[in-house]
């Protein structure tokens with residue numbers, strides 16, 4: 001794989017600005033090539049960092065197809081829902097057609113297996129038949145990194161770290177509440193054209209150094225290594241970057 005491209009900014013504001021430019025560039029490249037832009041979002045602090053896309057005339061919202069890299073298994077109006085968070089921070093403020101946002105099927109909240117299967121089918125519908133495309137190739141997947149090094153809902157030591165087949169899987173034992181979640185697997189994340197982590201604030205500094213300087217520890221965030229020609233990016237602020245050994 002290509003080495004990760006580290007983009008470090010003096011402030012979170014500059015990071016937000018540059019992230020918006022980056023997303024717009026990825027969007028343009030995708031739309032020029034195939035007339036649509038496939039992107040996956042995460043929860044946590046990420047949605048707020050996308051505010052540079054609001055009122056941005058370069059964003060072609062009607063050509064976006066949005067999925068969630070992970071989602072908590074709760075109703076869509078539950079405060080824990082990543083969809084709710086993304087809607088509050090972004091989608092309610094921009095002209096994106098509702099049908100372009102792929103939320104979980106809440107009629108299946110009681111059956112994790114069915115729920116994750118249904119979300120996998122949603123991906124298959126977008127990315128053609130599973131047989132034709134072994135794995136989907138997202139134009140962009142945006143991820144956060146938790147204080148334990150997790151990303152999406154891929155947690156340290158969890159059996160899902162070695163999943164090689166499924167596109168979407170579920171967990172019932174998330175150490176970060178709520179416990180029930182669905183998540184993209186590594187094969188999906190690592191087949192994307194671009195994967196970008198966004199990490200800001202001093203709270204990320206120790207873990208960022210572990211993940212980037214010591215990938216051999218195999219923390220979940222270190223296992224994100226898009227296959228060539230996919231590219232991994234890190235958008236971080238100075239506080240998060242403070243403990244990196246790399247120049």
Ligand code: 6PG
Pocket residue numbers: 042043044045046070071072082143144145146147150151152153176
């Ligand atoms: C979730 C998120 C999760 C998040 C990381 C980082 O559903 O919990 O998708 O994977 O991105 O936990 O969260 P913070 O950005 O809030 O630290």
